[in-house]
Amino acid sequence: EDQVTQSPEALRLQEGESSSLNCSYTVSGLRGLFWYRQDPGKGPEFLFTLYSAGEEKEKERLKATLTKKESFLHITAPKPEDSATYLCAVQASGGGADGLTFGKGTHLIIQP
Amino acid sequence: ETGVTQSPTHLIKTRGQQVTLRCSSQSGHNTVSWYQQALGQGPQFIFQYYREEENGRGNFPPRFSGLQFPNYSSELNVNALELDDSALYLCASSNNRAVNEKLFFGSGTQLSVL
Numbered sequence: 558e559d560q561v562t563q564s565p566e567a568l569r570l571q572e573g574e575s576s577s578l579n580c581s582y583t584v585s586g587l588r589g590l591f592w593y594r595q596d597p598g599k600g601p602e603f604l605f606t607l608y609s610a611g612e613e614k615e616k617e618r619l620k621a622t623l624t625k626k627e628s629f630l631h632i633t634a635p636k637p638e639d640s641a642t643y644l645c646a647v648q649a650s651g652g653g654a655d656g657l658t659f660g661k662g663t664h665l666i667i668q669p
Numbered sequence: 670e671t672g673v674t675q676s677p678t679h680l681i682k683t684r685g686q687q688v689t690l691r692c693s694s695q696s697g698h699n700t701v702s703w704y705q706q707a708l709g710q711g712p713q714f715i716f717q718y719y720r721e722e723e724n725g726r727g728n729f730p731p732r733f734s735g736l737q738f739p740n741y742s743s744e745l746n747v748n749a750l751e752l753d754d755s756a757l758y759l760c761a762s763s764n765n766r767a768v769n770e771k772l773f774f775g776s777g778t779q780l781s782v783l
Contacts (some may be wrong), residue, residue: 561711589770593774598776599776599777600673600759600761600774600775600776600777601712601759601772601774602774603771603772603773606770606771644711644712646711655714655725656702656704656714656715656716656717656725656727657712657714657772658714659704659711659712659713660711661709661710661711662711
C-alpha cells in the first residue's frame with residue numbers, strides 16, 4: 558500500500574526565516590511526486606511534479622527536491638503570504654488510472 | 670479560461686439520506702477525479718472518470734458512485750449517508766487520464782451528515 562508521511566505537522570516561522578518541509582514515501586514504483594498548496598476553504602493548488610531521484614524544481618521562494626525515499630520543500634526567506642498547508646502526494650506506476658495518495662500536510666504559518 | 674467549479678458549496682444531510690454533488694471541469698479537460706478530505710487529513714482518492722467511464726477507483730464502497738457527461742461535467746452520488754461521510758469533497762480535472770500531471774481542483778463541497 559502506498560504511503561506518504563509529512564513532517565512536521567505544523568511549523569511556525571518568522572518572516573525571512575528559511576526552513577524545509579519533509580515528505581517520506583513508500584510506493585510500488587513511482588510515477589510522480591507532487592507538491593500542492595492549500596489555503597483555508599479552497600482546493601489544493603499545484604506547485605511541482607518530480608519524477609526521478611536527483612530532480613529539483615524551483616518557483617519563487619520554493620524549491621522541491623527528490624530522493625528515492627523522500628522529498629523536501631525548501632522555503633527561502635518566506636513571507637506571510639506563504640502561509641498555507643503544503644500537501645505532498647505520490648502516484649504509483651500501475652497500469653490503471655491510479656489517483657494520488659496524499660499525506661496529511663504541513664500547516665505553515667509565517668509571522669510578520 | 671474558466672476554472673473548476675463545484676456546487677453546492679455547503680450541504681447538510683441526515684444519516685441514511687442520499688446526496689448528489691456537481692462539478693464543472695476546466696475548459697478543455699477530459700478527465701475528472703473526486704477526492705474526499707476529512708478535517709485535518711489529506712485528500713483521499715475516490716474515483717476517476719475519462720470520456721464518461723470510470724477508469725480508476727480508490728478504497729471506497731459502492732454507495733459512492735459517479736457520472737461524467739459529454740460536456741465533461743461530473744456528479745458524485747453518495748447513498749445511505751453515514752456520519753463518517755462528513756468531509757470536504759473535491760473535484761479535480763486534467764487533460765491526461767493516465768498521468769495526473771497538474772490537477773486543477775475546485776474549492777469543494779463541504780458536506781455535513783447529522
